[in-house]
Amino acid sequence: MDNSKNPLETYFRNNSDGRLIHKWLHYFEIYHRHFERFRGRKPVVLEFGVSQGGSLEMWRDYFGRGAKIHGVDINPKCKELERRRSKIFIGDQADREFLRSIVDEIGPVDVVIEDGGHQFDQQIHTFEEIYPTMAEDGVFLIEDLHTSYWPKNFGGGVRKPGTFIEYAKNLSDQLNAWHSRQPRKFQVDEFTRTTKSMHFYDSIIAFERGSVVRPTHERVGIKTVHDPDWKAARTPVGRVANRLLNR
């Protein structure tokens, strides 16, 4: 994507006198790819990590009039940034009860940007409490996942159990649970039924929600390269395949 035409990057570049925003530059393309369809549609947006309020103003500008742009931060000073259509919730995003109280107040959210404390318990609790309550076609985008690889301050490390990245790798199996042949340990669950896709980028994962039903497949056409003497035709699977193909 040509970032000179990315409205978020344009906003960021023109913000030299505005409230402070801190973003990795490659995030703008990813945001726009997943969030563009919500612009002008009055979405409910929730950002974890308000800091100086600059990113909330950027989202307000990007999603347009009528959007409800809410924020969450542990720092009570952030409450000063609250506005009529933009609530600021003060609390610890690792606290599940606090998270549930946010959902009770604002209802289903269309877009989540998770840019809070970046500790794994914060990330996982936030995902587990907020994701299932989101709008059916919502997007949950979690960023700065490089902390999953950082031993210092975060306790991360490559393939280290407990990090958000490892947690998300397990969820990528769950996306495929329709094809399980091990029903005792691998089954379709709510995540499987409500998640269309997971997009892994450097430092970001975007979860796209949607109503998913058991996948089906079909064959069309009659022309094949089928050869009755083909070796596999003599195996039990081959015989069944032949019968089906020649019906």
Ligand SMILES: C[S@@+](CC[C@H](N)C(=O)[O-])C[C@H]1O[C@@H](n2cnc3c(N)ncnc32)[C@H](O)[C@@H]1O
């Ligand atoms: C990276 S900054 C957010 C930057 C902002 N979104 C931006 O783009 O400019 C992270 C914020 O998360 C907040 N934070 C840290 N730990 C938190 C926690 N446990 N719960 C909620 N917010 C937390 C910090 O106070 C800080 O303001």
